Amino acid sequence: MLSHNDINSAAFKSLVKKGEIVLAGNRKLKIYGTLHCTSGKRLKVKNRMFFASEQEAIAAGYRPCGHCMKNVYQQWKVDNNKQI
Secondary structure, three states, rough: OOOOHHOOOHHHHHHHHOOOEEEEOOOOOOEEEOOOOOOHOOOOOOEEEEOOHHHHHHOOOOOOOOOOHHHHHHHHHHHHHHHH
């Protein structure tokens, strides 16, 4: 897990290209999604986190985004008995 504040844009692009960053998350809301999610792109930089894998995001206590990861989010709701 890597905070957006801890990385510059050149390093970010390099890590994405290498596949070391594949997902982004919201630190306050504990939601993760794709790097191309329109909801995620509106995040404040101070709240943005990056993950190498879905397992890493889940282990950190994050849930899938209902916008860019609809199927995964629906399964998460079923698995966690959430009525959102």
